[in-house]
Each structure stands twice: as structure tokens, then as C-alpha cells.
Amino acid sequence: MDVLLSEQLLVSALVLASLYGLVALGLNLVYGTMRLLNVAHGEIVMIGGYVAYWGFSRFGVSPLLSMPVAALIGALLGGVVYVALFRRMLRESRLSVRIEANSLLIFFGISIILQNVTALAFTADQRGYAYLDRVVHVADVSVEENRLIILAIGAGICLCCAVFFRYTRAGSAMRAIIQQRDAASLVGIDVERVNMQVFVLGFALAALAGTLISMTQQISPFVGFPFTISAFVIIIMGGLGNLLGSLVAAVILAFVEVYGVAIVSASFRSILVYGVFIAVLLLRPQGLFGRSIAVR
């Protein structure tokens, strides 16, 4: 069992954890504030990946410089989706009664549209590029530079978000809406404006994560879906709407996945992720750290 003690595995798990943390954060924000189940979240990740890919392979732009561009595109997409589809839905009581089921179906439609528009535009081929894949030695660990960058940037952005939610007015407003939607509007928070900001921020984070992911793995129009699933496992495990909980859950899932695959075999990855998923839903639907909630 030497392999389990290797630092290599630890670094892999940490890298995956920081990616998962980023992807799940955006998903959790959108769910927490508006009760919308964004199953198209992984497709935004995928689009971020394509931005970095085309930037690098067509124009020779470093993926690190593509990151703001990808975030901007994600943000724009989030704004458009909110204004075009969800503002109306959240206003109209007939539609917001079963908002979770309805939003899931709408986002599912968006997800199919994005996947197939991408497939039409760029073909369904797997695409990858090599960027900073030189192996460096840090202490006793050999690791590619790009993975260190992912770890640093991913963890850095998660930290920035934590500061943002803790210490800024906009961040506090978002947390207030997550905790008590009606009370938040009573104390003078412009809920619609914050909803818009959440869409912009959540989608931008997903696209950012996509650029990071494209540095180490190949992308295709269908690469986003597994990330959607992992992100759902994480936010349910961490507690829907619980931002800190989802960061902890991201670390847990990444470790379960990396070590589970190392112990058993790679073909068990899906069984493992879905197994954790089902177990959490059945045993602790309120999340690992959640108080018991009224299931609506």
C-alpha cells in the first residue's frame, strides 16, 4: 500500500479538489439564492475550456491570459440566460411553484443546446494542448507545472470568494438571500439585482474552472457533464446553499475519487462517484454539516 502514501496521489487529490471547489461554488450559489438546479453548469465549464484551447492553439495566447476572457464570456452568458429565461420564471408564481423541477428541465434544454452548438461549430473531436507540462520537483514530489498552477489559482479563487462573501456588501447580500429570501428583500436588498449578479458570478467561475481543466485534460463538447455530476454530489454533500460546506465536500469527494481509483481501479470511478451520490441523498439529504431541513 505504498502507493497510498505517495505525495503524488496527495497532489492529484488536491488539484482535483481545487477544481471541484470552483465548479461546485458557482452551482451552489445559483441553487442557494434562487433554488435553480443548473444542470448546464458543466457546459459552461466546457465553453471555458474551448476559449483556452482556441486562444492557445490558434493565437498562441497563454491559457492564463485567456482566463479573464473566458470568465467574461461566462459572465455574459449568465446574464443573458438570467434575463431571457429566469427573471420571468422567478416573477411568475405559476412557474415558481415547482421551480426546482422546472428549472432543471430548462437548464437541461440549455445544456443540450450548448453541447450541440459546440459540436456543430467545433466538431465532436477531443482537443488538447500542451502547456507548461514540464515536470518539476517540489520537495520529494514530481509534478507538472500546470497542475501546480491549477492548484494555486483554484485555491486562490476559492479564497477570494470566501473573502468576498465574508467582507463585502454584495457578498453579504448573496448570503442573506441564501439564508432568508423574503427577509432579505424586507431589509432592502434588491433581490433581482443580486440574482443577476449570482448568475454572472456563478457562470464566470464555471468558465474559469474550464480554462484550468483544459490545461491537463482533453476537451470535447461533452466533457462538461461529469463535472455537473460531481458538482451536484459536492453541493448535496456540503448542504445545498452552504458555501463553506461545499468547499469541504469538494475536498472529500476529490480524495474519495483519487484514492478510491488508486485502491480499486479506474473503471470503478463512476460507480464510486454515483455510490457516494446515492448514499448521501438517501442518508443525509440535508448534507453532512446541515441542520435537518424541512424537505419541500
Added chain:
Amino acid sequence: MSRGSGIVLAAIALGALGLVPVVASDYTLSVALNFLLWSALALSWSLFSGLSGYVSLGHAVFYGIGAYVMVVCWQVLPIWSAVLLAGLAGGVFAFSLGWPCLRVRGPYFVILTFGIAEFTKYVVVTIEAGLGRTGRLLIGTPSLAALYEAVLVLAALSFALFAAIRRSRIGAGIIAIRADETAAESIGINTNATKLALFTLSAIIPAMAGAIMALRATYFEPMQAFSPVTSFTIVTIGILGGADAPPGPVLGAGFLVLISELLWARAPEIYMILLGILLVIFVLFVPEGIYGRLHLLAKPARR
């Protein structure tokens, strides 16, 4: 439409569909088979999800189990017994799943059903890989016409079942649960038993359909038999047609098969994009579905 004229209409449609293999080309027959298959699947889905409001995103798991039972029983059991056994297996599977899963409500139920379907898929993939079987072939399956008639029977059965349940006491119970589960429980509806019974019933027909379609495909590949696309298509049909009355899913299936025939072979991406757009539009603007909308238009005076 009164109940009597509805039954007459259904009988005429059934008779006409039964004659398709006699008069039609193989191409027309396979299109009609697809239409009946999706009708049967969407009707059985609506029986539970349409009436209860518990949206299941994992109906493909029953379809896949049916197909798996068929290939395992191939040349062990007579074909049509294997189809019945598949239905039984689907029902038993749903019954044992329903007990823990149906306590979970709302969005949790939706993603739980999806998770279970995917989990089961990967378990079957692993079992098959462990057995060293990558893709099983079925040689000497029944003719297209025979399979068509079998699927027609399934579609008719699920239509009749849905219509009967909807008018029955248990149907009234499940519709009450959709409106307000706590209130339904307080007026004496055994909500758990009602949900479990309908969830189990709704799994039998897709399992039998999966068994028959394994014969049609003449091979079994778990990634395909348990494909989540099947679940998504079923939900889309239910949303497009309307899942509250028996004609809804049939209209939805007809509509979907039509655009799929027009587009799928030539431009699969365009077909999928169109499907996505339709889904968004229907959820936002026509949540009652095609049939529900027609129904509202036909009876403005009563409302």
C-alpha cells in the same frame, strides 16, 4: 370528448395501427415501431411522474434491466416468457428502490433517480466486463412485424392502464399527492403505499419494452441499453405532449418521432438543438403540454 367516443376512437386507432405491418414498407414499419415504443415509455412514465409530480429522470434503468434480462435469458427461456420475466424484474427492482427513494422529494428525487440509473448502468458494465462479455449478440430474433405487434400491445396496455388509473381511487390519491402531499396524508390517503404502487406499476412496461427492443437491436451493450438519453427523451415527450392525460404522451411521441425522422439522420446536432429549444419553450410557456393546451382551447366555456 365523452368517455364512450374516446373508447371508440382508441379502438379504431388500435385496429389501424395493427394493420400497419400488412400494408407498410419496412421503413414505415420501423418509424411506426419507434412511435409506439416512445408512446409506451412516455405513458408509463406519466403514470407515475405525470400524476404524482415526482419527476423521474431515471426511467432508462427499467428499460435497461429489461434488455439485460432478455440477453441473459436468451436461448434459456422461450422469448415471450423472457419478456414477461423482464417486466417482473423491472417491477421488483422498482418496488425495492421505491421504498427508500420515495421518501425523498422535489429536486432530490429527480437527481436521485438519475444517479441510481447511472449507478446501475456502471454496475452492469462492470459485471459484463468481469464476465469478459463485451457486447452480446442475439441471433435468430423474431421478425420486425412480430416485434411491432408486441410493442403495439405494450403501448395499448400502457394507454389503457394510464386511463384506468387516472379515473380510479388510487389515481385520485396520487393527484392529491401532487397537489399537496401533507394535505393528502391528512385526509387519509396512504401516501407511501400509493406512491410505491404506482412507481412499481410504471416500471413494468419499460422493462418489457427494453426486452423487446433488445431483440430488435439483436445485441446488448450496457452503455447503450441504460443510456440516460432514453430517460431524457421520455421526460421531454411527457413535457411536450402533456403528462396529465393519456393522449398527451402519445401526441408528444408522435411529434418527437416526426421531427426525429426529418432531422436525426441528416443533422443530429440540429435535431438535439431543436429539442433543447422546444423543452425550454414548453416548460416556460406551455407547461400543460400540447394536449393540455388543445384541451383548454377546446373547452373555453367551462373554465
